[in-house]
Amino acid sequence: MTHEHQPVVALRHTSKTFGAVRALHDVDLTIRRGEVHGLLGENGSGKSTLIKILSGFHAPDGGSELEINGRPISVPLHPGQFRSLGMSFVHQDLGLVPSLSVIDNFLVGDLTSQRRWRLSWARERRRAQETFESFGLKLDPRTKVSDLRPTDRALLAIVRAVEEIRANTAGDGSEYGLLVLDEPTVFLPASDRDELFAIVREIAATRASILFVSHDLDETLEITDRVTVLRDGKVRGTVDTAQASGEVLVEMIIGRRLQALSLERKQTETGKAISITGLTGRYARDVSLTVRAGEVVGLTGLLGSGFDEIPYYVFGARSPAAGRLEVDGKTYDLREMSPSRALEAGVALIPADRQRDGTVGSLSLADNVTVPVLHKYQTRVGLNRSRMRSAARKLLEQFDVRPPDPRLKYQSLSGGNQQKAMLAKWLQTKPSLLLLHEPTQGVDVGARQQIFQLTRKAAADGTAVVCVSADYEQLAAVCDRVLVFGRGRVARELTGDQVTKARIAEQCYRVAESHSGSHLHAGGDAQ
Structure with missing residues (x-):
């Protein structure tokens, strides 16, 4: 040797x-x-x-x-x-x-x-x-x-x-x-x-x-x-x-070949529109965009371009300087938005750091996945724990969370199963708008494809989905359209055959080059 x-x-x-x-x-x-x-x-x-x-x-x-x-x-x-x-x-x-x-x-x-x-x-x-x-x-x-x-x-x-x-x-x-x-x-x-x-x-x-x-x-x-x-x-x-x-x-x-996802990208504008208007934050500058029911729209760009702020402003987890959200015929001032108001408006968010921002790892799966619908299990003397666990088990099985044991602590699951549990938690509410930030971060290749399929199914069931990610392959696999950010604004829109990993990456860097000298190259952290 x-x-x-x-x-x-x-x-x-x-x-x-x-x-x-x-x-x-x-x-x-x-x-x-x-x-x-x-x-x-x-x-x-x-x-x-x-x-x-x-x-x-x-x-x-x-x-x-x-x-x-x-x-x-x-x-x-x-x-x-x-x-x-x-x-x-x-x-x-x-x-x-x-x-x-x-x-x-x-x-x-x-x-x-x-x-x-x-x-x-x-x-x-x-x-x-x-x-x-x-x-x-x-x-x-x-x-x-x-x-x-x-x-x-x-x-x-x-x-x-x-x-x-x-x-x-x-x-x-x-x-x-x-x-x-x-x-x-x-x-x-x-x-x-x-x-x-x-x-x-x-x-x-x-x-x-x-x-x-x-x-x-x-x-x-x-x-x-x-x-x-x-x-x-x-x-x-x-x-x-x-x-x-x-x-x-x-x-x-x-242990088997991974079958390619069959995605027929939507070209029509038949779905009910949800609009974000004039959104301005730390990096975002007067952002306006529309996503329709049944559509998956991707937001991406290079670090500091502002794309990764959008879901947190829309959900009320952060306060923007300005912006409005119109969903289901109602208009909300995003400066006054809060997570509780967002939930009432039919908006759900799955954040990038699911353990820190989206769940309580030390609590059981039943406690975590039933939070949005806890009122269903309320009785005069408290929560009906037996019904909670039974409903949670059915939900975990439906979303292929392994093992589907509602008594397990959330933090004991693998990354892919944690994310499927998060999707189960929010998709049971049938949200009008689902915001995803890096939905397959820290997820293995098998669970990754399952999450793509669950995302597409949510759209097929009538949810408008916004997928925010710097993973160009993920965006190409799941999105109907991709909006590329530069200098805090939507600088490019890719549709149809343009939505490929190579084209998304190319446009991100082209946009950055066209804005050279701006804060995109100042080494700032948009997190």
């Missing part, structure tokens, strides 16, 4: 059982030195369980073997032992404290693992600044994390993790470590992923191997050298990315 192909981590014969459920079955995973190794699979395929075994959070069943840089390691690992073995993890939530500064977050690993009675903050800031500059990052150590762009937060977490690997492998004869990135791009705008990928490539070239866990096939094909696919807790194959295609990976992930 050549030096380059020697494994940093080799995990063999790894199984994990939870009660009667076998989450992993005799899994082998080998990550070579200096490679970016992808880990793919549907939600529930075993990816999270595998990562938690590597971190010491879960103990595998008997028979598992682990080697790091050719050295046998006893399993299960003790909690936190992964650090001394040269491994570090960056999860979706990034593990940052928003109220603290960049330097506070950068040093948190040192401060918790070492007894440092005295600390020179000036020296530590200089060291952090030098580290950031070595990665090409322009981060001020004194800045609050809450004031950073989403991409800069992700990069900070990654650089911190790499420095943790470097600190724990220095001087022990082990120069290679493993950085595990668990869905690092899920909350990033597509336009900023190139910046993150550049850092990932640099790390793989000079500092550590990387296990890259993602649902996004395009970004996995772009950034990885090899990919391992899990399905139903088993390894279905490891392939060289250069020789793989999206179609091959999809078939490995779900």
Whole structure:
């Protein structure tokens, strides 16, 4: 075996059982030195369980073997032992404290693992600044994390993790470590992923191997050298990315070919119109648009163009400077709109961050999905919990939420099932207007297609749908029309055969170029 192909981590014969459920079955995973190794699979395929075994959070069943840089390691690992073995993890939530500064977050690993009675903050800031500059990052150590762009937060977490690997492998004869990135791009705008990928490539070239866990096939094909696919807790194959295609990976992930959605785009204007007029907000400037019952209209653009503000202003989650909404013959001043008034008007919103903004993760599925229709279960002595659970179970089954157990906590579900539960929650109300913001973010390929189908069915049932997304493939798959934003306004409208991934991307960048010098290129964050 050549030096380059020697494994940093080799995990063999790894199984994990939870009660009667076998989450992993005799899994082998080998990550070579200096490679970016992808880990793919549907939600529930075993990816999270595998990562938690590597971190010491879960103990595998008997028979598992682990080697790091050719050295046998006893399993299960003790909690936190992964650090001394040269491994570090960056999860979706990034593990940052928003109220603290960049330097506070950068040093948190040192401060918790070492007894440092005295600390020179000036020296530590200089060291952090030098580290950031070595990665090409322009981060001020004194800045609050809450004031950073989403991409800069992700990069900070990654650089911190790499420095943790470097600190724990220095001087022990082990120069290679493993950085595990668990869905690092899920909350990033597509336009900023190139910046993150550049850092990932640099790390793989000079500092550590990387296990890259993602649902996004395009970004996995772009950034990885090899990919391992899990399905139903088993390894279905490891392939060289250069020789793989999206179609091959999809078939490995779900066990069958993915049938293309048949979408007949609407060209007529027969549906009842819902209009937004003169909407002005932080970036949006005098936006007016119409969406008809039975139609799916996409809103997109580059970061800072204002498209991603629209659903929150319309739903009353944020207050615009001006704007009106006309729905079902009634006109609403959006400056006075609130979520409760929006619901009364027949408007529903599924936000991008469903766990933070759309649900209560610690409550049951029954509690979450019945919120919009809670009055149905009200009695003189309180809520009829039995009827709530029965109705919730039928709804979960109807929307193929797995498992359809209304007693489960919402946060215990996979991303795709969480999103299907959100759709069930709001579509049962038969809204006049459904606002979707990044509806397939953090969702596996199988659930992604189900969400497309549910969206189209909602439109077929008479709902006007607005899909707000920077995922051009998603827009092309589900929308009748796509409105491209630039400089806070609708700058292009794509219809019919124009609604393709390539054409949407082209128009987003053409619009940005035509507005060069505007705030689109000022690096602002529209979140």
